Amino acid sequence: MVPLLLIVVQLFLFTAVRSERLFHPDDCTKRLEIFNREVKQHCPFMEKDLLPAPPPSTTITVGTIRYRRCVHELAKPERAGLLWTGFWDGDPHASMNVLKSFATATDSQTLHPDTHLGQLMDKSGILKVCDSEVLNPLWATASDQFASHMRYEWQKKVVVLINKKLHGERPLLHSVFYQFELYALAFNHVGYLRTQAGPQNVWQPDIQLIDLQGTCTESMPFLQKSFKNIAESFGFVFNFKPEKWSCEDCPSGCSLLDPEIVALGRQP
Known part of the structure; x- marks a missing residue:
């Protein structure tokens, strides 16, 4: 009995160590190769990797117009895009299962991890082993593609679930969200015109924040100011409309699946 128990323990420890090594930071280059190989299967005509292996270069080269279109297709959601930050399985109030249930209830879709591009990012393991120097260019590119899909679909409301102070x-x-997705939203808000110059052709969705920390009085003014500063930095004539923004507190005791919260998450 004792030897059998010892074998079981040894197998468990071996598996745990092997799993830990699988996602060791030194494994970033290997994971990048897996990610790039998967992307190339969908974009066989791409000239360069979406993410070059570090070092020396960690800058994304988007390449040809056809490649841009291919990556754009990988980032395409099937339903209205949903943005989120701070969800993890250690928090029952804001677990990944709660996030998925909210997306289902509101007929929306998380852009990461539920789009094809988001799935490739998760499947490769790069998010677990690579540092910000490598991942920041990827998040910048992915966020721009996610936001551009919202603009192309003329999404009337952008819902953002926040579980961070x-x-x-x-x-x-x-x-x-703050470092890349907010920037991409602002750029797509003012940086592109749908048909021709004119304020009637600028994508101006409602921004619905749902703050699971219960800090709307802090988070919304801060994000509004950041959004406005980003948009104005592009040099376009920009008429910021604070009335397009709203925030609902949903702290502990509130559930994202409460009917009134679900109603806020649905598209008009």
């Missing part, structure tokens, strides 16, 4: 441990300031 502005400061402290793992703050909103350091999130992918």
